[in-house]
Amino acid sequence: MIIRKLDEINDSDQDVLAENGNWRSRRLLLARDGMGFSMHDTLIYAGTETFIHYANHLEAVYCIEGEGEIEDLDNGVTTQLQAGTLYALNGHERHHLRARKTMRMVCVFNPPVTGREVHDENGVYPLLKD
Numbered sequence: 001m002i003i004r005k006l007d008e009i010n011d012s013d014q015d016v017l018a019e020n021g022n023w024r025s026r027r028l029l030l031a032r033d034g035m036g037f038s039m040h041d042t043l044i045y046a047g048t049e050t051f052i053h054y055a056n057h058l059e060a061v062y063c064i065e066g067e068g069e070i071e072d073l074d075n076g077v078t079t080q081l082q083a084g085t086l087y088a089l090n091g092h093e094r095h096h097l098r099a100r101k102t103m104r105m106v107c108v109f110n111p112p113v114t115g116r117e118v119h120d121e122n123g124v125y126p127l128l129k130d
């Protein structure tokens with residue numbers, strides 16, 4: 001069994017800040033943990049807009065604090081996000097993520113991220129090997 005506490009992830013090498021400062025991702029479970037998915041406790045900072053395209057991953061995101069919106073650019077649909085809302089990018093949708101109040105999200109990735117991924121210039125996480 002694996003036990004993790006956010007306190008031990010904070011400020012470790014599993015605590016990743018986006019290069020543009022828009023988000024911070026505390027990566028609780030990674031590829032090397034062998035679960036088949038990774039799980040992150042992520043903060044999306046108030047007032048930010050981030051273009052994202054997970055071309056190589058499926059991601060489910062459950063908002064537990066804050067508020068904002070996701071604009072699905074492939075389908076032209078904008079959805080308001082608040083505590084209790086989940087979105088799952090089962091079609092690798094290109095999207096804009098905007099936070100009005102800092103949002104805390106539980107994010108699950110399949111395949112799992114290995115640890116240090118940040119978005120490239122196309123909003124994509126590369127597929128990395130362990």
Ligand code: 9YT
Binds near residue numbers: 023025040059107
């Ligand atoms: C919700 C979202 O995609 N935020 C960007 C960071 C990412 N979820 C991560 O690596 O935790």
